[in-house]
Amino acid sequence: MNALEPLVGEARERLVARAKREGLVTVGYDVMDSPLGPLWIAVGPRGVVNIHYGATPDPRELSRITRAYGPGVLPDRRSCDRVLTELDQYFAGRRRSFDVPVDLAALTPFQQRILAATARVPYGELTTYKVVARQAGNEQASRAAGAALRANPIPIVVPCHRIVATDGTLGGYAGGLAAKRRLLALERGKAEVPEGGWEPSRR
Amino acid sequence: MTFGELLERHEREIFAYVLRLTGNRADADDLYQETFLAAFRGWPPPRAGNERAWLYKIATNKAIDRVRRTRRLVPIADLRLAAPERDGVTLSDLGTAVRALPTGQRAAFVLRKVEGRPYAEVADALGCSEEAARSRVAEAMKKVKEAVR
Numbered sequence: 001m002n003a004l005e006p007l008v009g010e011a012r013e014r015l016v017a018r019a020k021r022e023g024l025v026t027v028g029y030d031v032m033d034s035p036l037g038p039l040w041i042a043v044g045p046r047g048v049v050n051i052h053y054g055a056t057p058d059p060r061e062l063s064r065i066t067r068a069y070g071p072g073v074l075p076d077r078r079s080c081d082r083v084l085t086e087l088d089q090y091f092a093g094r095r096r097s098f099d100v101p102v103d104l105a106a107l108t109p110f111q112q113r114i115l116a117a118t119a120r121v122p123y124g125e126l127t128t129y130k131v132v133a134r135q136a137g138n139e140q141a142s143r144a145a146g147a148a149l150r151a152n153p154i155p156i157v158v159p160c161h162r163i164v165a166t167d168g169t170l171g172g173y174a175g176g177l178a179a180k181r182r183l184l185a186l187e188r189g190k191a192e193v194p195e196g197g198w199e200p201s202r203r
Numbered sequence: 204m205t206f207g208e209l210l211e212r213h214e215r216e217i218f219a220y221v222l223r224l225t226g227n228r229a230d231a232d233d234l235y236q237e238t239f240l241a242a243f244r245g246w247p248p249p250r251a252g253n254e255r256a257w258l259y260k261i262a263t264n265k266a267i268d269r270v271r272r273t274r275r276l277v278p279i280a281d282l283r284l285a286a287p288e289r290d291g292v293t294l295s296d297l298g299t300a301v302r303a304l305p306t307g308q309r310a311a312f313v314l315r316k317v318e319g320r321p322y323a324e325v326a327d328a329l330g331c332s333e334e335a336a337r338s339r340v341a342e343a344m345k346k347v348k349e350a351v352r
Binding site: 012018072 | 204205206208218219228231232235239240243247
C-alpha cells in the first residue's frame with residue numbers, strides 16, 4: 001500500500017477541491033503536530049469549530065459538528081491554514097492572542113458567555129472559575145463554569161488554561177494537567193509551574 | 204458518519220481497486236474522484252456498516268460507464284502494484300490477458316482474483332446474482348488461462 005500513499009494523497013486533494021466547488025464540504029479538518037502532541041483541528045464556515053487533543057476527533061464533538069453542519073466534514077488543510085499558522089506562532093512564543101474567528105454557535109448561551117469571558121483573559125494572566133462565572137452573569141455557578149470550560153471545544157484559542165481554582169491550584173483541563181502547565185509555563189516565560197500554582201488575579 | 208470518516212477508511216483500497224481496473228493513474232484518479240463524489244452526493248450510505256460494498260459498487264459502475272463512454276480499454280501497466288506473480292505467469296502476460304476481457308468479466312476477475320473479495324461482494328459490486336458473479340469469474344479465468352498458456 002505504501003507505493004499508493006502519494007497517489008492517493010494527490011487524488012484526495014483534487015477530490016476535496018471538487019467537493020468544495022460543489023458545495024459538498026461544510027467543515028475542513030487537519031491534524032497539527034504541536035509541542036503538546038497531535039491536535040485535531042476543524043474549521044467551519046464561521047470559524048474554528050473544534051481543537052481536540054489527539055490525532056482523531058472526539059466522537060462527541062464530531063457528532064456536535066455533524067448535527068450543526070451535516071456530514072460534509074472532510075480533511076482539508078487549506079480550510080485550517082490560518083489557525084495552523086496562528087497556533088505555530090503561539091507555540092513559538094511569537095503570538096499572544098488569536099485573530100482567527102471561532103464558532104461557538106452550537107453551544108448553550110451560558111457556555112457561550114463563559115467562553116467569551118475566558119477569551120478576554122489576557123495572555124499569561126490567570127483568573128478563577130468564580131470570576132468567569134460572575135462575568136457570565138452568575139457568580140454562584142463556578143462549578144458549572146468549570147464544567148463549561150472542561151467542555152470547551154476550542155482550547156488554546158479560547159484560553160481555558162488561564163482559568164484556575166480560587167486557591168491557585170490548576171483545577172482541570174481537557175488536554176490533561178501536564179498540557180495546562182506547559183501552556184501556562186510558555187505564556188509566563190517559566191520553565192515550570194511553581195509548587196502550589198500561581199496567585200490568580202482577583203478581578 | 205462523516206464524508207471524512209468514509210474517505211479515510213476506504214480511499215486507499217478504492218484507489219487500489221480502480222487502479223487495477225483501469226491500469227493507469229490518470230484514469231484511476233478520475234474514477235476515485237467520481238466514486239467519492241457520487242457517494243457524497245448520494246449520502247447517506249444505503250445500509251449502515253456496509254459502506255465498503257457500496258463504494259465498490261459505485262466504483263465498478265463508474266468504471267463500466269467510463270469504458271462504454273470512451274469505448275476504449277486502457278493498459279494495465281500498473282498491475283505490478285497489485286497482483287503477485289502466480290503459477291509462473293509473468294505480469295505482462297497477465298496484464299495483456301486481463302486487458303482483453305470484456306469490462307464486466309474484467310471487473311469480476313479483478314475483484315475476485317486480485318482483490319480476493321468474497322463472491323457475495325463481487326456480486327454486490329457488479330449488481331448481479333452471486334451465481335452470475337461466479338460464472339463471470341469462471342469465464343474470465345478460462346479466457347485468461349487460455350491467453351497465458
